Amino acid sequence: MTLAPERPRSSARTASARPAARRGTRTGPWGRPLVYLSAVVLVAVCMGPVLFIVFGGFRTNSQITTDPSGLPGPWVGSNYTEVIASGEFWRAMGSSSLTALATTAGVVALGLMAAFVIARYDFVGKGAMYSLFAAGLMFPATVAITPLYLLIRNLGLTNNLLGVILPQIAFALPATVIILVPFLRAIPAEIEEAASIDGASRLGFFFRMVLPLSLPGVITTGILAFIGSWNGYMLPLFILSDPNLFTLPLGVQNFASQYSVDTAKVLAFTSLSMLPALVFFSLFERRIVGGLTGAVKG
Amino acid sequence: MASTLPVAPRAETPVPGRDAQASVPAPASRPVRPRRGRPDWRKRAEITLLAGPALVVFVFFVIVPVLMAAYYGFFRWQGFGPPTEFVGLQNYLTIFQDSTFRDAVGHNMLIVVASLALQGPLAILFALLLNQRIRGRSLIRVLIFVPYVISEVVVGTGWSLMLQDVGAVNDLLGKLGLEWLQQSWIADPAIALGTLMVIITWKYIGFAVILMLAGLQSIPDELSEAAAIDGASFWQIQRHITLPLLGPTIRIWAFLSIIGSLQLFDLVNIVWGQFVSATAGTSTMATYMYLNGHMAGSYGYGNAVAVVLFVISLIIALVYQRFVLRRDTAGAITGGKEKRR
Numbered sequence: 043m044t045l046a047p048e049r050p051r052s053s054a055r056t057a058s059a060r061p062a063a064r065r066g067t068r069t070g071p072w073g074r075p076l077v078y079l080s081a082v083v084l085v086a087v088c089m090g091p092v093l094f095i096v097f098g099g100f101r102t103n104s105q106i107t108t109d110p111s112g113l114p115g116p117w118v119g120s121n122y123t124e125v126i127a128s129g130e131f132w133r134a135m136g137s138s139s140l141t142a143l144a145t146t147a148g149v150v151a152l153g154l155m156a157a158f159v160i161a162r163y164d165f166v167g168k169g170a171m172y173s174l175f176a177a178g179l180m181f182p183a184t185v186a187i188t189p190l191y192l193l194i195r196n197l198g199l200t201n202n203l204l205g206v207i208l209p210q211i212a213f214a215l216p217a218t219v220i221i222l223v224p225f226l227r228a229i230p231a232e233i234e235e236a237a238s239i240d241g242a243s244r245l246g247f248f249f250r251m252v253l254p255l256s257l258p259g260v261i262t263t264g265i266l267a268f269i270g271s272w273n274g275y276m277l278p279l280f281i282l283s284d285p286n287l288f289t290l291p292l293g294v295q296n297f298a299s300q301y302s303v304d305t306a307k308v309l310a311f312t313s314l315s316m317l318p319a320l321v322f323f324s325l326f327e328r329r330i331v332g333g334l335t336g337a338v339k340g
Numbered sequence: 341m342a343s344t345l346p347v348a349p350r351a352e353t354p355v356p357g358r359d360a361q362a363s364v365p366a367p368a369s370r371p372v373r374p375r376r377g378r379p380d381w382r383k384r385a386e387i388t389l390l391a392g393p394a395l396v397v398f399v400f401f402v403i404v405p406v407l408m409a410a411y412y413g414f415f416r417w418q419g420f421g422p423p424t425e426f427v428g429l430q431n432y433l434t435i436f437q438d439s440t441f442r443d444a445v446g447h448n449m450l451i452v453v454a455s456l457a458l459q460g461p462l463a464i465l466f467a468l469l470l471n472q473r474i475r476g477r478s479l480i481r482v483l484i485f486v487p488y489v490i491s492e493v494v495v496g497t498g499w500s501l502m503l504q505d506v507g508a509v510n511d512l513l514g515k516l517g518l519e520w521l522q523q524s525w526i527a528d529p530a531i532a533l534g535t536l537m538v539i540i541t542w543k544y545i546g547f548a549v550i551l552m553l554a555g556l557q558s559i560p561d562e563l564s565e566a567a568a569i570d571g572a573s574f575w576q577i578q579r580h581i582t583l584p585l586l587g588p589t590i591r592i593w594a595f596l597s598i599i600g601s602l603q604l605f606d607l608v609n610i611v612w613g614q615f616v617s618a619t620a621g622t623s624t625m626a627t628y629m630y631l632n633g634h635m636a637g638s639y640g641y642g643n644a645v646a647v648v649l650f651v652i653s654l655i656i657a658l659v660y661q662r663f664v665l666r667r668d669t670a671g672a673i674t675g676g677k678e679k680r681r
Contacts, residue, residue, distance in 0.1 A: 081469060084480075084484060085483050155389075156390065156393075159386075192405075193408065212400070275492050291494075
């Protein structure tokens with residue numbers, strides 16, 4: 043296969059220009075040094091600031107002042123233990139967890155049902171419904187935040203996590219529906235016919251067949267909704283003013299301004315706050331890429 | 341393409357009893373429906389039941405607020421009680437006469453262009469890199485996506501500490517003997533926007549790479565294998581096979597990136613704060629809206645800004661869809677239907 047004649051012009055580059063060097067390549071176990079070099083640089087650039095935050099939490103303020111870009115020496119655990127011992131951190135953690143889980147559950151449930159209708163029913167207004175959600179994709183909460191705040195206030199839901207959860211569900215729906223529709227369309231009609239011959243109704247089909255078969259898409263959208271909610275900043279900023287209800291992003295910001303002189307502790311708080319989303323993501327990373335592959339048919 | 345025809349209408353046994361819990365409101369489903377038969381009625385009930393909740397939530401929390409903004413934008417209003425002081429287009433005139441708003445629009449446009457120019461090529465390169473079979477590939481992928489997964493607040497807090505005049509970045513430059521590169525990264529209006537672009541690129545490139553990787557994986561291997569057999573070099577294959585086939589993904593990513601750049605708020609507000617961003621030259625339409633609407637308690641004016649922001653985004657989105665996404669209309673994110681070209 044790789045016996046393709048190398049033309050002299052490209053021979054200088056052959057090391058990095060192996061044909062068929064994409065997915066499923068047959069280069070040696072260590073591939074090409076150039077590729078590894080760029081991968082290392084890339085990872086270093088991506089991880090540098092993250093490590094700055096994590097390591098900074100293990101330093102003292104005087105260490106940070108005298109040598110801002112140095113490593114911890116000696117390592118100090120007290121910043122982290124103090125943050126973990128503080129009620130402020132756990133309250134924010136609780137708010138964030140509750141908000142993110144409720145948002146995820148709501149988005150997946152509502153999105154899956156709506157996507158099922160769009161994918162597998164024929165009716166007048168189906169195209170309009172799809173376009174409505176597709177249009178929603180274009181408008182993140184930013185454009186609607188000012189009136190949304192007024193709406194939530196009129197509902198008496200400011201300083202209530204529900205006032206964050208409901209809009210988050212609404213704004214996460216477009217992406218969810220649009221990612222899920224292709225998954226549900228891809229379920230062969232034969233399966234549905236077989237199910238109906240066996241006496242299952244459309245709804246029975248939905249619960250017994252669609253749910254399990256679309257699981258990859260459901261997981262993808264669920265993770266995206268969870269991370270989106272976990273990291274959400276603008277909506278909680280408008281809706282929540284009671285520090286006891288602050289989600290982690292607001293908590294971090296609040297903590298950072300409150301303890302602006304205690305940089306090390308701020309860094310410890312910050313790095314603890316990103317832990318859950320990171321764990322969640324690294325567990326499901328493969329699923330996310332796989333799920334998007336279904337949605338983004340090139 | 342799976343346009344599901346209403347499941348072959350099996351006339352004789354319409355399975356009413358089998359799942360009574362599913363076929364919802366029993367009273368209305370009287371045995372004799374003279375007009376179009378029960379399946380059609382049932383179908384409508386199912387559609388309503390399944391799509392209804394999502395539609396209600398979506399319309400109530402997404403569509404209604406936008407309409408409310410259009411209404412409130414005509415009033416001078418502090419947000420308490422019903423708006424009474426109708427001022428016509430005065431808010432809009434004020435917006436367009438305000439040079440700080442025009443500056444903000446200018447910043448948004450620069451961010452749009454710079455995001456596309458910086459992130460696009462980089463993301464494609466990284467995706468090509470990560471799509472190869474190299475050691476530790478899955479670990480590298482996870483690490484590269486870390487900046488995208490952590491929140492804007494974490495990113496903003498971390499970077500603003502690093503970029504202080506006596507922060508880690510300047511210190512590192514000093515250690516490397518690059519003192520002449522040391523800057524007042526955040527405060528200097530001449531470079532603040534550039535600093536913002538670095539942070540944005542660092543933060544969002546992971547998402548672009550995820551999308552590009554997903555796009556790359558849907559390109560059949562056979563094509564590049566065939567080209568390789570015909571003697572094409574690695575770069576020739578990427579240029580003439582991968583890139584064109586990646587087109588729809590790139591165009592969708594560009595669309596999402598443009599919209600995101602127009603709505604940019606979090607990072608600016610966290611790193612620069614509400615007041616500094618205007619003087620540091622990093623204000624955006626959204627931070628302008630937050631400062632002059634919400635923080636100032638001028639909700640009539642804030643809503644008018646929201647409308648302007650909405651209309652600008654809408655126009656750009658429509659133009660983009662009309663001229664760039666048109667050929668993908670059935671493909672990629674917008675349709676999920678297979679399209680052949």
